[in-house]
Amino acid sequence: MVDDMLAFLTEACGAKAADETGDSQGFLRLTRENIKAIIMDIMFGGTETVASAIEWAMAELMKCPEEMKLVQQELADVVGMDRTVQESDLDRLPYLKCAIKETLRLHPPIPLLLHETAENSEVAGYFIPKQSRVMINVWAVGRDKSAWKDAESFKPGRFAPGGDGANIDLKGNFFELLPFGSGRRSCPGMQLGLYALELTVANLMHCFDWTLPDGMKPADLDMGDIFGLTAPRAVRLVAVPSLRLNCPVV
Numbered sequence: 014m015v016d017d018m019l020a021f022l023t024e025a026c027g028a029k030a031a032d033e034t035g036d037s038q039g040f041l042r043l044t045r046e047n048i049k050a051i052i053m054d055i056m057f058g059g060t061e062t063v064a065s066a067i068e069w070a071m072a073e074l075m076k077c078p079e080e081m082k083l084v085q086q087e088l089a090d091v092v093g094m095d096r097t098v099q100e101s102d103l104d105r106l107p108y109l110k111c112a113i114k115e116t117l118r119l120h121p122p123i124p125l126l127l128h129e130t131a132e133n134s135e136v137a138g139y140f141i142p143k144q145s146r147v148m149i150n151v152w153a154v155g156r157d158k159s160a161w162k163d164a165e166s167f168k169p170g171r172f173a174p175g176g177d178g179a180n181i182d183l184k185g186n187f188f189e190l191l192p193f194g195s196g197r198r199s200c201p202g203m204q205l206g207l208y209a210l211e212l213t214v215a216n217l218m219h220c221f222d223w224t225l226p227d228g229m230k231p232a233d234l235d236m237g238d239i240f241g242l243t244a245p246r247a248v249r250l251v252a253v254p255s256l257r258l259n260c261p262v263v
């Protein structure tokens with residue numbers, strides 16, 4: 014990917030040379046700084062976010078063994094025990110998707126969104142002048158007791174058919190669930206991020222059974238997070254896998 018991006022730099026240099034001869038049409042002007050910024054966007058925007066969500070999903074499922082059983086049962090029914098999960102299986106795994114949504118509700122990888130108001134506006138009786146720096150606390154919104162029943166509990170079923178949140182999606186249309194933001198500055202990597210997150214958690218759940226080390230009980234799991242620009246677990250998750258499938262996993 015880095016090589017592909019750097020190929021643009023050659024084109025950009027070509028554009029500069031062409032410009033000097035007055036022939037710049039059809040060239041894309043990207044500087045070394047532009048390319049570094051794009052690579053940084055993708056690397057930082059797309060790695061830590063997904064990694065933190067995977068760890069939180071595993072931690073929540075280990076904390077709620079009955080939910081883990083439901084996810085694993087769906088995988089056994091849909092995929093079977095003789096192969097790993099493929100991308101094409103994901104659309105047939107609705108409960109897994111509910112578990113991922115519920116993880117992102119409780120643990121949005123970017124808990125604070127930083128924006129600037131484009132126009133004078135009024136929110137809940139407060140006047141907010143144009144060009145004010147505003148922060149949206151997505152973490153708090155996801156746990157708002159007036160928006161979510163049993164807000165602090167991990168309950169993927171709330172997003173399943175018949176659940177209170179069955180119609181809520183992750184595209185920013187529902188302001189009570191904004192892990193990818195909303196509107197024109199929302200995450201451009203949402204589909205890629207969800208794909209990586211769902212496929213990884215699906216395979217971890219499908220290929221292995223998981224226990225906690227040293228006789229630790231699910232109730233003993235520390236679910237504290239570090240609150241900042243991202244919200245990773247305060248204590249790294251340690252989990253012990255044992256093979257679940259009837260076939261090799263590599």
Ligand code: HEM
Pocket residue numbers: 054055058059060062063066121122123126127191192193194195197198199200201202203205206207210
């Ligand atoms: C679970 C995974 C991910 C989550 C939860 C996530 C979340 C977010 C959020 C909340 C924002 C800010 C939206 C706002 O300010 O309103 C954002 C922006 C962004 N994300 Fe993601 N993201 C994820 C994965 C990715 C991936 C895989 C990529 C790229 C490969 C990516 C690239 C970006 C970029 C470039 C921006 C800045 C967009 C802009 O400023 O207009 N993200 N993301």
